[in-house]
Amino acid sequence: MSDRPTVRFPAFPEPPEKKRHTWRVALVAALATLALLVPLVIALLLRRGDEAETPAVPAPPSSGTPSPSRPRAVPDGHIALATLQNATLTIPPWPKDNVRGPSGRLRFRDGVVPIEQETTPAPHGPPRGMEIVILDVAYGDLDRDGADETVARIGCLIEGGSQQVVAFDRNAAGRIVTMGTVVATTGAIRDIGAGSVRVSDDGVVTARVADYQVCCDDRTPQVWQRRGYRWAGGHFDQVSGPVRMALNPYVTDVAVTAGELVLGPAVDGFRYGTVAVTVRHVRGTRPAQALIEFFPSEGLERAGTAWPAVITGPRIPWMRVSLAPPPARGSHTYTFAFRRPAGISGGSLEIEAGGAGKASAALSDSMVWNNGATVAIRTAN
Structure with missing residues (x-):
């Protein structure tokens, strides 16, 4: 079936008998004319219906909107x-x-x-x-x-x-x-x-x-x-520019790590134990000496005869030792012995490391956040 609307026309009356031939001729002519007019009328009606149902397309704005061929403005990143x-x-x-x-x-x-x-x-x-x-x-x-x-x-x-x-x-x-x-x-x-x-x-x-x-x-x-x-x-x-930092004879960077200090069974009123301290040269001038400082808690003191010469200072308890340095970009582990009266428990041992030059003057450390360690102290029977 067609989706076009059906157009109905009024029927023509039958002519009198005495004029049958004349009306027959007229009827044939009228039908021929209608055959030509019907398609035109239908087309006009359809077009009028389409115009009534189809919304108008607005014209593109002419307010300066860039066309596809026109480059967009670059944002200004100059921020006051x-x-x-x-x-x-x-x-x-x-x-x-x-x-x-x-x-x-x-x-x-x-x-x-x-x-x-x-x-x-x-x-x-x-x-x-x-x-x-x-x-x-x-x-x-x-x-x-x-x-x-x-x-x-x-x-x-x-x-x-x-x-x-x-x-x-x-x-x-x-x-x-x-x-x-x-x-x-x-x-x-x-x-x-x-x-x-x-x-x-x-x-x-x-x-x-x-x-x-x-x-x-x-x-x-x-x-x-x-x-x-x-x-x-x-x-x-x-x-x-340079991709590596030039060597500064006044600056080094050393790091320190340490294990826990375990004090064993009481012997003659004291508990004894050792702690391993590792010093690593990270970068910068390799120290001529490694400096290790100890800040012990109550009652903790060095033990044995293997300790190097100890330098004490104004902060008590406090002690500093000078040792052979680790290799360049390498590390070395040193072992230190301590003792403490058996009746004392808990506490900790603070350790800091640094380096000194050939004239024994302390070098500045470029990153002081890695040259300290806190050693936990525990006892074992």
Whole structure:
């Protein structure tokens, strides 16, 4: 069946008998004319129905919307310092071998985010910073899109601390987005120069980095280098400057680990035991001497005759020994004997390690978070 509407026409009356031939001729002519008119009438009715049911297609707006061949506007990533200092920013994770702090979405006010402190901080390892601070900014076209981005030096600070240079941009909606970390104070890099971050005309971010971070009254000489980093493949890669830190005769990095101290059965009123202390040279100048310091709890004292010469100091109980150092980038384990009156229990032994140069002067340690250990003391019968 056709889906077109049916058109009905009125029937013609039968003509009188006396004029039958004349009306027959007229009827044939009328039918022929109707045969020609019916398709036209049907077509007109269908077209009128279609126009009534089909909604009009609006004309495309002429308000400046870019056509497919017209490039979209590039977001301006040049973010004023005052704006950055009072924005919610996504901060990348802080180095694991330096001062710790929160990361992710952080709300800055006047360039600062206070850090909530831990109720029971770990006795050794990187401490938690007091605040995160936007230190300074620089600008340049990092991704070569024809518009500037923002590069900020940010610190997680507690009398010095971690730093990282972070790049920011804006998305198409105008919101601030984080591109990533350019360089951070981790490994051999322990400091980033204030106001040293620059962006070259070809989009390379450069910064002065050092092997040691001075604080307070510290006068340790630092080794400085300028290194450059380029945005590529969704991250920053070093493209210029030294890739290794030059040796600094005043700076070392040693680490210490120790096992527990087990005091055995009582003999003549004392319990005896030994502790193994491992000192490792991580990087920097290899010490001419390994320095190990002990801070014993109540009643604990050295035992036996195998101890090296002991230097005592103003902090009592306290003692320091000087030993042959571990090999470069290697480790050495030293064993020390202790005793304690049998009636005393519990307690601990604090150990710290460092290095000294040929003139017996103590070297500055570039990462002090790894050169201490807390030894638990227990008894065994």
